[in-house]
Amino acid sequence: MTSRAIIPVKLSLTEGDYYTLWAPTWKEHGAEWQAFLGDDAGLFLFTSPARLLAFLNSGRKHDLRSHPKWSSFEAQPADLIVPDKKDVYDIVGAPELLAGRPSYENVSALSRIFHLTRSLGEVTGADDAVLFFASHSMLGNVHRGAEHYAGEHGMGEWSAVGRTVLGGWRKVVESLDAQVRVIDVDEKETAEAQSLIDAAHIAAAEARAKAELAAKEAEKQADPYDSSVWGAAGIDPVKITLQGKSVYTLRTYVEGRPVFLGRYGEIFTFPTHRQLSRWLVENDEHDMAPLATWEQVMTLANAGELDITVHPDNEYSYQGLVADIEKGPDAVDTAQMSRGYELFADAADWAADDSLNSYLLANPRMQDYLSYMLGSTENAGYVPSAPFNDHSTAWKDLEDMLIKRFSKF
Structure with missing residues (x-):
């Protein structure tokens, strides 16, 4: 029992x-x-x-x-x-x-x-x-x-x-x-024992209150995205803004490697999240369809209940970067540049082509510039110097390479 x-x-x-x-x-x-x-x-x-x-x-x-x-x-x-x-x-x-x-x-x-x-x-x-x-x-x-x-x-x-x-x-x-045998206990020892019980009871109550407060605080700080279908499925809506336009797609990681909504190296992109949601209902020929958790997403999509929510961590904006690069290193938001380069690398990795690496090998000055701006230890002696228009042009080339992977832009 x-x-x-x-x-x-x-x-x-x-x-x-x-x-x-x-x-x-x-x-x-x-x-x-x-x-x-x-x-x-x-x-x-x-x-x-x-x-x-x-x-x-x-x-x-x-x-x-x-x-x-x-x-x-x-x-x-x-x-x-x-x-x-x-x-x-x-x-x-x-x-x-x-x-x-x-x-x-x-x-x-x-x-x-x-x-x-x-x-x-x-x-x-x-x-x-x-x-x-x-x-x-x-x-x-x-x-x-x-x-x-x-x-x-x-x-x-x-x-x-x-x-x-x-x-x-x-x-x-x-x-x-007939079996009752009450054991005599010293009164002083009994009082001391009662004090121990009272102290332990107070400590337990304080620990419970502390745990409840921590749980409430954790609940306040919990990201609602984690309890959404996207958090549960491990698949993220992505919003990409560059050259004055925004597109939506999906991305996940399988064994550390990126997987985009797309096929044969083409990322399926949509100008609005509603169009993305509608497209999912009618199409299943893409690299995400075989994923074990894809059914969770499609169950809501088929019921018309799929909410395309983009977490701030999955928003990529390239706005103003080309102009800032041309002004000089101090004008560049390195966090924005780092996130932008992350998306370049993910797209190339998923497409399984060497276009990004090949471009940087052909443009070593840009490779040195990115290493400097993104904090790489490679080419530690390199310091960018004016003029910076070659760097801004090279960055725009990388943006164009990403756009060419989009189905719509």
């Missing part, structure tokens, strides 16, 4: 509420074991979580020290000695659950009580508790959940469980009452 190895629990018996530790079934050396906090003489019970923690901190001997997960349990913050709501077991009040309908809450609570009570009876040798569960197999159906009692005969079986508990539960509780 639980994956936790050692659980702080609260038990309600005839004389009141008690706290202890429960180790549900675990396997060791091929055998199954279960245990509660105690020793050879019996079960250890405490009247508060602080007394339980004070006992554990005192170093006094107990059987759970041999549990394979004891060191992990000991390392937990002090406030985890306080049982969760689901680890509160009102054993004496179990019949009240059966007086109600077999709701999810009632059945799950009764299942937990049955589980712990049976384990407690077996570990402590409470014969009447052990005999009660061994004699009534129908009690095991409670662990199947509320759905088990939803059928035609469900209420009848639930009532039968109620009659069984009503007739024998008193003996079960009395047999467990």
Whole structure:
């Protein structure tokens, strides 16, 4: 019923509420074991979580020290000695659950009580508790959940469980009452333990508040593009502005290599994002069609719900670069130039031709200029000098080479 190895629990018996530790079934050396906090003489019970923690901190001997997960349990913050709501077991009040309908809450609570009570009876040798569960197999159906009692005969079986508990539960509780051994703990040590619990509780609350604040901040800073179909598919709309015109296309990267919406080295471009969206619905012969995530894009395109959103990182503007290059290095926006050259290189890489490299080899002065402007360590001794019209002309040649790859411009 639980994956936790050692659980702080609260038990309600005839004389009141008690706290202890429960180790549900675990396997060791091929055998199954279960245990509660105690020793050879019996079960250890405490009247508060602080007394339980004070006992554990005192170093006094107990059987759970041999549990394979004891060191992990000991390392937990002090406030985890306080049982969760689901680890509160009102054993004496179990019949009240059966007086109600077999709701999810009632059945799950009764299942937990049955589980712990049976384990407690077996570990402590409470014969009447052990005999009660061994004699009534129908009690095991409670662990199947509320759905088990939803059928035609469900209420009848639930009532039968109620009659069984009503007739024998008193003996079960009395047999467990006989096992009660409340351990005396020094008051000063108990107060110190309570201080540790309170401090750990405050630290946990502060950590939760900090985590919630960080999550809210991260949500504020999250880029909506990441949750769009483009972010999910890993395919980006691209807007390219040069020589007074803008065109739209798509680009992605597969194993680090660029892939454009296009075919045979021609990039399919469109003057508006609406035309791009409409074209996608009617055409599937392009390099993106085989991509594993392309279907995500087309599902929305075919439904007329595809929004062509261009992230700022995928907007490329060449406006004014030619004129700035002619003025001199200080007039050039190197970030704009770097992004522009990135697109030149991506287009050539995707087209698998040497046009860009061949041009730069044929124009070594331009190659040196780009290395200088873009921060390359190659030709470190080179410094551009006027006139710069050769560089501006060469850059316009590179723009023209890119335009020639466009289907429309």
